[in-house]
Amino acid sequence: MSLPDDYLQYPKRRHGMDHDRYQWSMLHERKPVTWPGGARIALWVVPALEFFPLDQPAKPFKAPGGMVTPYPDLRHYTLRDYGNRVGIFRVMKVLDGLGIRASVAVNAAIVERYPFLIEQVNERGWELIAGGVDMGKLHYGGLAIGEETAQVRHAVTTLRQASGQEVVGWLSPARSESENTLDLIAAEGIQYVCDWNNDDMPYALNTTHGTIYSMPHSHEIDDQTIMLNYHHSEQSFVDQVKDQFDFLYREAAEAGGRIMAITIHPWMSGQPHRIKALESALAYVAGHDGVWSATGAEILASFKEQQ
Template sequence: MTTPRRGMDHDLYPFSAMPDRSPLHWPDGARLAVCVLIHLEYYELEPPETSWKDPRFTGEYGFYFPEYRPFTQREYGNRIGLFRVLNALQGHDLKLTVAANAAALERYPRAVEILQSHGAEFVAHGEYQSRMLTSDMTKTEERAVIARTTRTFERILGVRPRGWLGPDSGESARTPQLLAEAGYDHLLDWPNDDQPYLFQTTPPMVSIPNQMEWDDVTALWLRKVPNQRYPDLVGEAAEGLAAEGGRSFLLSLHPWVIGQPHRVKYLRAALGRLAAVDGVWRATAGEIASHCCRFWGAG
């Protein structure tokens, strides 16, 4: 007879109930770590037939190929929406983390230049947004994707990336360990907590939860939450987490969605709600990971 185990059916991290944890303290007594995560993504018009794409976005305008309208909607974010989002963020003293596909770094140098001028920290977001990591890949194939992505970041940005967010959060069960072996120290794929925690990889990696509840694509595009509700969605979540203390909050922004002219005013309102929250530590994903390692004595 099989003996039940606590938690999920893997050994990536142990089960941890919030009441059983020691408090997590942020710098200067802050109650909430806030990270703004902007997505810089490149979708292929004709991805390889063997590649995996998030099925939620397949056949958005019918069953034809190539899908020009979905492709150009995404491209709108890199041509127009990104800069509208950056304008909305001005004056809020928020640090920017950018999840960038390797192909986006190569194809959108002007966007990269402007994001660098804003002091953005870049995390690797795979090679192409239209090619998810999946368990159908071999270990060798997956390791090669990680290696190619890392080399592109080093070549274009002049620095090795520390953080990883898979395209559409796609992973296999072996991805965290492969990332740890490649020198990554934090991961943003797992929305299963309100605090960062350690993966049991070798060496250990920090998982920084990237919640989908207030992610703009999930909320506004897929779940069709009314745009007018977005500021309260962001504000109420941040206020609730700050009241509990020792929590983290990632505001995930996709310029092709939130950078549309009819939505950006709701982003401005959401940022106003966020600015009104007391006890906020404004940080990049890398700063959150580094602080947690020091706090836990794990790095």
């Protein structure tokens, strides 16, 4: 019994990364940034408006949070749709009350099915981030490039036409990409992507259509990760947001501006027993001096000006 020879060959064993998408760089060595008004923390709140289709395929896997039981899984379909009917309005009320401006990642299916939600986002002057077609149409290694090109174009175009916004941000459903996703979104004029959770600050990504940026959209400070995946309590969610903020706030005093990203799923945090936890966590962050509530595009623009 032995393994093929290539199993002990390491053609990409070299300084830096084992791919060419981005440069190796340690956070603590980078040039410090200063946010507008001298803020220490850019607060980036990203609610996701998601459509989980009842006939969600496992292609090649089901996006977390999707259908579980045999068809028709009315239970999970309606639990997720709760976010679009009820939960989002509780989230909006909390954010409005605290003067926080959000960047909302939205599936094209939401734009088509619930245009009222796009109006609500626009009325607030919030940013819209293209979130793919729906939670059943994933981008993944092996997806035919023609099919993926159509998915990207559909998602971006639908959102731009319905909202009138430029739409420069992208979040893949389930944060899943193919080897071509970054090239395809760049070709559609996307300037930043929210899938890569390897940094606390923006960094440049190489694509066949020029440089775009990775923005540090959180997978850790995320209500779905903490309360659904980890089964932590609402109070623990609040503690973790506070602990995240306290550390970044201290670090920012010496290392330069940091980004506090909070990922929200209205079907999770918008439940009656959870909304006060979200409010309490956000009130803690927003109650500090030197916190700049901003959209992803605004944070990225400020970052790029200083590079």
